[in-house]
Amino acid sequence: MWGGRFTAEPDDVMQAINASIDVDRRLAEEDIAGSLAHAQMLAAVGVLTEADAAAIASGLNQVLDEIRTGRFVFSRALEDIHMNVESRLKDIIGEPAGRLHTARSRNDQVATDFRLWVKRACAAREQQITALIGVLVEGADRWADAVTPGFTHLQTAQPVTFGHHLLAYAEMLDRDRGRFADAAARMDECPLGAAALAGTGFPIDRDQTARALGFAAPMANSLDAVSARDFALEALAAIAICSQHLSRLAEEIVIWSSAQFGFVRLSDAWSTGSSIMPQKRNPDAAELVRAKTGRATGALVGLLTVMKGLPLAYSKDMQEDKSQVFEAFDALDLSLQAMTGMMATAEPDLARMRAAAAHGFSTATDLADWLVREANVPFREAHHITGRAVKAAEDCGCALWDLPLDTLQTIDARITGAVFGVLTVDASVASRTSYGGTAPVRVREQVARWRSRLAAATGDA
Amino acid sequence: MWGGRFTAEPDDVMQAINASIDVDRRLAEEDIAGSLAHAQMLAAVGVLTEADAAAIASGLNQVLDEIRTGRFVFSRALEDIHMNVESRLKDIIGEPAGRLHTARSRNDQVATDFRLWVKRACAAREQQITALIGVLVEGADRWADAVTPGFTHLQTAQPVTFGHHLLAYAEMLDRDRGRFADAAARMDECPLGAAALAGTGFPIDRDQTARALGFAAPMANSLDAVSARDFALEALAAIAICSQHLSRLAEEIVIWSSAQFGFVRLSDAWSTGSSIMPQKRNPDAAELVRAKTGRATGALVGLLTVMKGLPLAYSKDMQEDKSQVFEAFDALDLSLQAMTGMMATAEPDLARMRAAAAHGFSTATDLADWLVREANVPFREAHHITGRAVKAAEDCGCALWDLPLDTLQTIDARITGAVFGVLTVDASVASRTSYGGTAPVRVREQVARWRSRLAAATGDA
């Protein structure tokens, strides 16, 4: 393959470490698309005859069909997807196959294939994220006034609505979606035509190949075209951050599914049992989603490590870019699907949530705020008064709203009976009507906003 | 600070692990800006009297002045920047200070401060990147036709122009700039008003505070507002990727500065000596830039690890977000400045570069391309013919262009004397005129494009 200058065969280990076909065969569709575009362009500018271009196109389509139908035999001796395809093309069409590689190199070829794959994968994840947001928004609508504890430090802090809680994840996921979109837009330039590293003297039309492959433009610097992998790093960062969001929701599902919380029951289709403890209903899918953030972070670190300190232009180190990227995208693919399935079928136990929300003097802030608002007490002082009221309630083993008025008035004379109107969990959530607040009225507004955005997004797609 | 319910003092170690003031004092400007905006808004909606708001504003400005002039005494017992500022405010203005914390919480306060800091830091890095691009573009203009080896695998592959090489980094850095811009745009929403986690019942105007702090809008979900740190993760990812680009250029500077390459001489101002070897001129700054990618990657992994699996809303774990972010931004700050300084003053040794570019049969591809173009030889066959020509040149210890024509014709009869017109390094680079190619004419076009973009960017700023 490397011309006739080598007198000894490569060592077996050399072949094993060097061959990438087990990994890059996954680029077959993109590789053939790139070759088709390249051949068509070469014919258009007169480098290839129309006959050769037609033979190449016909042959490549046959190769593609063989791959899609599982009849293609991949060879490690041919190292990579590019040589596997070209070699088979030669079997099929003979001499014109040898003209296909004119004005290109494996360096720009693999950069094009991989960039195309990553761009498409970003788009696919965007759609899956949109689907998950859709599920969350429907849940938010259904449970817009279902009261549940709002936690800080996993301690009950203030009551919130479950719909509001679900929409917090919709916000995070929407930013994740934006990161994939931005990454895809930034990588939307075609490396093809950079050749080995310096461009070429053939009169190629890079705009044509870029357009044929669905890129917005050709890349403006040939050295950059073959040596850049920041597009993959940016995609991995988007995956890692999205996975981190999913790990938070997954953690909540695991906690909510515990007997002690009992806030949520996963459907049978999304639970597993145990080989020794027949009573178990395990949130395995949530745990696996939580774990897959490890794959994402590992892949990101892996590729950052690979790329650190590489001089221009192409170094073989870059061959180690693909496996980690494929695995990270696959992990997120499964995670998004699993999370969508779980959330679409999980059933909250509204009674337990409401009871938990009332626990732990969760409306203490409402008492403090009442003192500020109604009695003009400075916030810091109101805070101290409320602390004493909570202590009194704790001592008598009752809720804040069950304290006798005169007990409250002993603590601070400015408290009146009107205070009891703000101390229930429903009053608390209903009162938090500031923009972005948890009040059902605000949640329903947000649901409406989301629905129109999702409709637009679906319309776009 | 936490009201009167605790009977025992915190353990000393508890205070040490809990206090964040050594780190978050760096948010002082942002914290006071946030409080000023909050107080002004509270007065506008009638929650504070104008007199109280004026006292608060006056007091806060005094605190800010004390901090800026180094007279402020920070206290660890007061834990964090928020309590340090508020406590001092109370010393100065008394009772109204206790009204400032109405309708907010440290949760939305720190989220606002930190987001504001990160947003500003992203903008500062964008400007520094633009400055570095400017230096590279001027170098590209100066060396648009200086021939240097284009390497793959650190082996001479094809001649390129040094200007073209510099512009490859301009492309990478421009995408880095775009990542900071996208991150800044995505984080351009204000958390203030989310209060502890649920919003508030006070009639606050979140649009007003967002606007006052320079945010595009308030965040739409209060739980998300206090628990999101993806803005910091995205910024860290942008830093890590940019650092990785800088590490590549730094590696090249180190290699180019070696006696064996001798391509570049750093200025005195950007070299260091040795305590024991007086003859050394060490590229320390380049090595430190290369190393600082470790800090960036470490910080990204660190925060991804912190955030993994945290349930909503605020958990104390998030306090560990700031030190790593500050350090990563600082590392990139120094790296960008150092790289700009080094590149602005480094002097290439054009003669050595040119000589190296001619080495190693670097125009072999040009011979192969000539065979394809002029003799209609299929590329794969031309490749084999060229391999034999290179072997012949190697055997006779001469350059490709010094091979006698009849030797070449023995290898392949289709070769004519015209071939010598493409075998020099100048002919090679001049021929690569495809879009994005290394030909001087293409490099100068790109320089013009960059200049107009940079003018626009500077005009914007």
Place this chain on the structure above:
Amino acid sequence: MWGGRFTAEPDDVMQAINASIDVDRRLAEEDIAGSLAHAQMLAAVGVLTEADAAAIASGLNQVLDEIRTGRFVFSRALEDIHMNVESRLKDIIGEPAGRLHTARSRNDQVATDFRLWVKRACAAREQQITALIGVLVEGADRWADAVTPGFTHLQTAQPVTFGHHLLAYAEMLDRDRGRFADAAARMDECPLGAAALAGTGFPIDRDQTARALGFAAPMANSLDAVSARDFALEALAAIAICSQHLSRLAEEIVIWSSAQFGFVRLSDAWSTGSSIMPQKRNPDAAELVRAKTGRATGALVGLLTVMKGLPLAYSKDMQEDKSQVFEAFDALDLSLQAMTGMMATAEPDLARMRAAAAHGFSTATDLADWLVREANVPFREAHHITGRAVKAAEDCGCALWDLPLDTLQTIDARITGAVFGVLTVDASVASRTSYGGTAPVRVREQVARWRSRLAAATGDA
């Protein structure tokens, strides 16, 4: 500092990126110890006069005293701790100070200082881990028969004893201790005398300096001595793994402290409150311990990134080794102390734990095992039978042990009244007497084993 060959001053940014004194001043004790040992050895082999050596020793001790008492003025212009100390030495003793650097270089000097620091820090962490194990073992003794749920997937699986649960962490921490000990043993070789990178022609006695500094031996290869940082990487890996163990216990404390679990109440000294919600008792210290695993992982990745691909011998990149190592050791220091304090004072709610352990048919396995043992039913079949029994109990809303015998016999005729003897949580834990099992008798045996090990460890120290 670098001799007279440079005509221009370093750029300010160059100084800022190059100076390490803000970080490496922490090596002052080790640096001076190294210089004292070096000077004494130089005198012993006749390279220094006794008078010069005495002057140097006296001067260094004065410098040390100035540093310890805070009177030393560190200078950034002098770059690092080595030059700061030597410069001050020269102020104090004059000319002999210029003879101290004979037969050494900053390369072996910093390698020695840093290795010594890391070795000592490993020993300190070992002691802290032993202290934490001690607290866990005392808890295990106290709660050797306190029944609590054993979870898998955070679902109640089988009852275990709380003492057994605590000892699981003692096992993990003991392996962590072993990792620090192994790392310390492997790094117990002295780099001093490697000079810049090649050794020296002076007749130095490296055994003497190694011994004086408490190292087992000198390092056997001078290039390795100045360029190795695997000792720091191994220590960081030990920190990261130990932090990961602590993060698991911290997560449990957070979950156990929730109102829903209510298994554990942290003492006042290890809880915090809230600025707005006066009723909160937050497990901040546990959350911070959990978060600090991010710092540890980040530091490990950071230094692995720095060291990747560095050619021998010394590169300036290595200067970026210390800050991350210091921070990671500090984080673990606080984490171990905090965890020890929390665990020493936390109080379990034994009644809630026991009640939770009985929940969820946690003795289902005991029923299955009984069928295998007493009725010779194959395990897989026993599993199916038990599954049906659990379903019956679930349908009637009762515990397994409350099912009528005839209901059980309807499910499988081989079940007899004797089965009720194994279905309580106390019977379950008491029965698990296999080595390493949760039975109180086994836990007490382990406590005894631990106590004798800890006594030995303390005796050693």
Place this chain on the structure above:
Amino acid sequence: MWGGRFTAEPDDVMQAINASIDVDRRLAEEDIAGSLAHAQMLAAVGVLTEADAAAIASGLNQVLDEIRTGRFVFSRALEDIHMNVESRLKDIIGEPAGRLHTARSRNDQVATDFRLWVKRACAAREQQITALIGVLVEGADRWADAVTPGFTHLQTAQPVTFGHHLLAYAEMLDRDRGRFADAAARMDECPLGAAALAGTGFPIDRDQTARALGFAAPMANSLDAVSARDFALEALAAIAICSQHLSRLAEEIVIWSSAQFGFVRLSDAWSTGSSIMPQKRNPDAAELVRAKTGRATGALVGLLTVMKGLPLAYSKDMQEDKSQVFEAFDALDLSLQAMTGMMATAEPDLARMRAAAAHGFSTATDLADWLVREANVPFREAHHITGRAVKAAEDCGCALWDLPLDTLQTIDARITGAVFGVLTVDASVASRTSYGGTAPVRVREQVARWRSRLAAATGDA
């Protein structure tokens, strides 16, 4: 598989995310070894009949044979290797297969399988490291007095011997070997018998199964046994650190193979060519070794992320432990083999190395040391004098040893003609005879020490 309580089938995505058979089939040998040991022990303690145990053993051996010969059909519906094996066992031997799972659980089963695999893999890597050290030691013997530049900052610092340089890597690799040995020793405890998490009431003999599987002892705490993964983390850390060492040597090979350095020529068997540039000899294997440190670091971070904050005992997250560990061990396997092959066949260009070593006033330190030793000049003053001599040599474009004596004496009158005896590169390396120094006599001593150590290591194995 989970008993009869679930009414709905798992979702397809649930199956896809949950099934581990594609990964854990690699544990087949260990899984069957574990089952054989378990069945034999159950029979020995009377829980199984001898007949059942014999049937199980016979059946398991048949399964093993089917797997080894590629006739076994793995099923994703059966989730994992354990159920695949047990299900096939049932096909073969019927009812007794259902008795095998008595007194164990998949939790202790997978912990045992995986630990056994990792322990064996550590031993295999130890042997490969020893082989690589052997190659380096033979090279050190061959090139014990071959002079080459010793670099700091990739600048020529002092001459060293190439043998000494190779032995620096032997030292690093020996510590790597030690890390694998320590990790293997620490993980040498058997989890089997911990059952699901609490131990078992069956009278099992854990010492017997531990011994049968080659473990030193059973693990002492059942909760720890099923939830610990620090053994895998420690192995990954050892891999990452070893990979980092290999990345340094790989970087050197890449640099040495460049035309500009030309220090080393890789053999044909360890070089690759180019599809477009027929003259290239690329050090692909070295680049791939350098890159594979990314996989190692990524896997370590990945598993640290997975394990962060997992409560005891088993969580499904842990299923994500194996793929990263397998990949990291595989990467190091290839890297060690490739590095051994490359180093065993690479040929240094001794003349170029020697010439480079003489370049750049590399014996300046020798001049400074001569002044200290022979003229009693304080080191710091000698350093300044040498700096002026270097400047003089640079100005006249000659080597230090070509400076006229009177020029040197103008710089400092104490210099005599004797100085020329120390200024050559051979004199320089020969003089550095301190322990661990680069002098040929020291290198040969180290070679002898290594040979006897390697002989002992091979004798052990």
